[in-house]
Amino acid sequence: MSFVVAIDGPAGAGKSSVAKRLAHRLSVRYLDTGAIYRAIAFDLDRKGIPPDDTADLRGALRGISIELREGGVLLNGEDVSAAIRTPHVDGIVSAYSALGCVREALLDLQRGQRQYGSLVVEGRDVGSVVFPDAPLKFFMTASPEARARRRCLELQRRGELVPFEDVLSQIRVRDRFDSTRAIAPLTRPEDAVLVDTSEMTEDEVLEYLERRVRDVLEPEGREEAQ
Numbered sequence: 001m002s003f004v005v006a007i008d009g010p011a012g013a014g015k016s017s018v019a020k021r022l023a024h025r026l027s028v029r030y031l032d033t034g035a036i037y038r039a040i041a042f043d044l045d046r047k048g049i050p051p052d053d054t055a056d057l058r059g060a061l062r063g064i065s066i067e068l069r070e071g072g073v074l075l076n077g078e079d080v081s082a083a084i085r086t087p088h089v090d091g092i093v094s095a096y097s098a099l100g101c102v103r104e105a106l107l108d109l110q111r112g113q114r115q116y117g118s119l120v121v122e123g124r125d126v127g128s129v130v131f132p133d134a135p136l137k138f139f140m141t142a143s144p145e146a147r148a149r150r151r152c153l154e155l156q157r158r159g160e161l162v163p164f165e166d167v168l169s170q171i172r173v174r175d176r177f178d179s180t181r182a183i184a185p186l187t188r189p190e191d192a193v194l195v196d197t198s199e200m201t202e203d204e205v206l207e208y209l210e211r212r213v214r215d216v217l218e219p220e221g222r223e224e225a226q
């Protein structure tokens, strides 16, 4: 039986690393929907098309093809995996991803990934809009300060020194934008399990999610083992 595990939550809650490792442990594919939005924003920005809902933008969307590979994103055949992870793209992606025409254009691409089998999917509206029937939904969050600390460390590892206060204020702006946009805002689906990762290590979060998933997927095996 194939299944979808949907993991939503704000930037920096630790979704990506945990979702990737969870997919690996469950031997299923990992889908990073944020990477798709980043690729679109990167492309439109590079072409000088601003995030206004205009005919130009709609036309440009029709010419974009995105392919998801294990660990990478191809934009019209070009590997943009690194280019979409810059502070510049962090700053522009929310405005593009708030547009109805962008979200609509990406819905089929995301849902289409289901044809290749089970998925662990990560994003902002995965449990609420993209895969509302997913049997397992998590909403991962953490305090803005904890998220900013993690983001600073991640940037440091990549050799980019950005002041903590700048990162924190960018996170707050992005949170506000992502949760107040009119279409598919970041919200916790009622049936999602809330996981506050502020005081948890990555391993603890992973163990918790894996246990919850296995409880749902293998209930009989668990009862017998007890």
Ligand code: DC
Residues within 6 Å of the ligand: 011, 033, 034, 035, 037, 038, 093, 094, 097, 098, 122, 123, 124, 125, 126, 174, 178
């Ligand atoms: O998870 P991330 O930081 O890579 O996501 C980048 C942006 O994409 C984020 O600001 C909001 C948007 N996004 C979205 O609107 N819906 C999703 N399912 C995933 C990401």
